[in-house]
Amino acid sequence: MAEIVLGFGTSHGPLLATPPEEWDLRGAVDRKNTELAWRDRTYDYPALAQARGATFAPMNAGDVRAERFARCQRSLDELGQVFEAAKPDALLIVGDDHHEWFMADIQPAFSIFHGDTLLNRALTREEMARQESSGLKYAAQIYYPVQDETYACPSALASHLVRSAMTDGFDVTSCAQQPADAGVPRRLGHSFGFIYRRILRSRPPLIPVMVNTYYPPNQPSPKRCFEFGRALGRAIRNWPGGERIAVAASGGMTHFVVDEEMDHRLLDAMAKRDYDRLVSEPDIHFRSGTSEIKNWIVVAGILAETELRMNLLDYAACYRTEAGTGSGMGFAVWS
Ligand SMILES: [Fe+2]
Numbered sequence: 001m002a003e004i005v006l007g008f009g010t011s012h013g014p015l016l017a018t019p020p021e022e023w024d025l026r027g028a029v030d031r032k033n034t035e036l037a038w039r040d041r042t043y044d045y046p047a048l049a050q051a052r053g054a055t056f057a058p059m060n061a062g063d064v065r066a067e068r069f070a071r072c073q074r075s076l077d078e079l080g081q082v083f084e085a086a087k088p089d090a091l092l093i094v095g096d097d098h099h100e101w102f103m104a105d106i107q108p109a110f111s112i113f114h115g116d117t118l119l120n121r122a123l124t125r126e127e128m129a130r131q132e133s134s135g136l137k138y139a140a141q142i143y144y145p146v147q148d149e150t151y152a153c154p155s156a157l158a159s160h161l162v163r164s165a166m167t168d169g170f171d172v173t174s175c176a177q178q179p180a181d182a183g184v185p186r187r188l189g190h191s192f193g194f195i196y197r198r199i200l201r202s203r204p205p206l207i208p209v210m211v212n213t214y215y216p217p218n219q220p221s222p223k224r225c226f227e228f229g230r231a232l233g234r235a236i237r238n239w240p241g242g243e244r245i246a247v248a249a250s251g252g253m254t255h256f257v258v259d260e261e262m263d264h265r266l267l268d269a270m271a272k273r274d275y276d277r278l279v280s281e282p283d284i285h286f287r288s289g290t291s292e293i294k295n296w297i298v299v300a301g302i303l304a305e306t307e308l309r310m311n312l313l314d315y316a317a318c319y320r321t322e323a324g325t326g327s328g329m330g331f332a333v334w335s
Contacts, residue, residue, distance in 0.1 A: 002157065002239040006086040007303045007310075007334030008079050009249040009296045012194035013289070013327045014139035015318045016072055020065035023320040025135040030256055030325040037287035038257040048257065049323035059319040068316040068329075075314045075331035080199045082333055088246035090154045090205040092236075094229075094298045095191020095250040096213040096291070101179050108173030109218045110165075110228055111210045114158035115176045118206055120149045120188040120196060127187075142198040143190035151196075152205040157239055161207070164235030170228050175210075191250040191295070204246075211298060213251070213291035222286065223279040225294045229301020236302070249299035251292025253315070253328035259290070260317050263328040266293055270300045270332075271310045289327070296330075308334040 014026055030036065034044040043051060058064065083091075102108060123131065123144050131140040155176075165172045178185045187193075192208050209232070212219055220228065236245055253263040262285060269278040278297060286294055300310075312332045319326040 002236050002241050002243045002245055004233070004236055004247060004303065004306050004308065005088055005244045006083065006246040007248070007299055007308055008082065008246070009299060009330060009332045010076065010079055010195065010199065011252055011327060011329040011331070012143070012191060012250055013255060013329070014136055015069070015320065015327050016076065016198070016329070017138040017142040019138070020069045021062060022138070023065060023318070023326070027320040027325065029135050030321050033256065035288070036257050036325065037290065038259065040282065040284045045323060048325070052324050054322050056319050056324040057322040059317070060322060065318070068318045071314050071316045072318070072329050072331075076199055078313055079331060079333070080201055082335070083199065083246060084201055086246060087244070088204060089243040090157070090207060090245055092207040092209060092245060092247045093192050093195055093250055094209045094211060094248070094295045095189055096295060097189045097191070097210045098214065100187045100189040101210065107212050107215050107218060108210070109212050109220050110170060111173035111175050112158055112162050113153060113175045113208045114155045114162060115153055115178065116155050118151045118153055118188060118208070119178060119185050120145050120151065120193050121185060122147055143193050144187070145193065145197060149196065149203065151203060153207060154205050154243065157241060157243065158207045160239050161232055161235045164238060165228065165231045168231040168234065170231055195248060195250055209298070211295055213286065213294040219286070219291065220294070221283050222281055222294060222297055225297040226275060226279050226301040229298035230304055232298070233302040233305055247299055247302050249296040251295050252290065253293055253330045255289035255327035256325050258317050258319060258324050258326050258328045260328060263315060263317075263330060266296070267312055267315060267330055267332070270296065271312060273304070275300070275304065303334050310334045
């Protein structure tokens with residue numbers, strides 16, 4: 001029986017790499033965004049500022065931003081230490097794809113990679129130029145490797161996860177080969193790459209579990225995500241190998257419109273193992289980047305029937321405009 005020895009959750013986002021005095025780079029993108037999702041409605045920037053009362057100017061002061069940025073860096077460093085101390089044999093990351101592996105032609109709700117190796121390739125010069133023109137110059141420095149890296153994938157265990165989840169009623173997309181265009185492998189998603197580039201010091205074997213949290217119309221509901229996680233937890237326990245597995249959730253919390261109340265509500269439900277409350281959050285609240293909290297819900301499901309308990313390392317609301325856009329940054333360990 002494989003054993004889950006550690007869980008962790010981490011936000012990933014450009015602000016985690018961008019110097020606080022340059023957070024306006026991303027703020028400028030928010031100001032042009034006409035589809036800012038907040039609670040059950042969608043706003044353009046002026047309408048959002050009006051709806052929220054535009055009371056977030058003090059949270060954008062340089063010293064506030066700097067303090068929150070520093071706290072995030074401490075939490076990321078701590079996650080790295082905790083992971084290396086646990087020395088797991090493999091890492092299962094639950095993340096969403098951001099049109100990196102999957103494009104508009106096919107977008108699986110749940111998919112698991114179970115090939116033998118994964119290439120995490122460095123950006124080409126053209127790809128880097130595109131990142132820079134979208135205000136993601138700094139993000140690229142924590143999302144992608146400097147040079148190509150190849151990770152082993154425990155393929156027998158990963159294909160067991162697919163089979164077992166299928167038996168449990170989840171029609172998981174099977175992905176045995178990295179997608180490629182004209183022979184060039186597509187980029188490993190930044191949900192996964194971020195954890196290797198910014199958090200881990202070692203290069204453990206990886207099982208990527210991809211959840212379409214983001215793109216309509218086939219995003220799984222919070223309840224479905226939780227139950228999928230429970231099915232993966234059962235599958236890991238049923239696996240006859242003796243591997244020690246770590247699991248991680250990548251992404252979230254609320255962004256690009258920060259909703260501290262929602263973040264605390266969901267983090268608290270996970271810490272207290274109040275799963276009814278966790279999955280009763282209305283699905284419409286999980287849109288845009290905020291949808292990535294569903295990756296945490298999958299991980300909460302994986303860990304629900306283990307002895308591991310969630311400890312919130314920190315939560316820092318990082319604001320980049322006076323209308324309250326930015327990212328709620330959460331960091332947690334289940335141990
Ligand atoms: Fe993301």
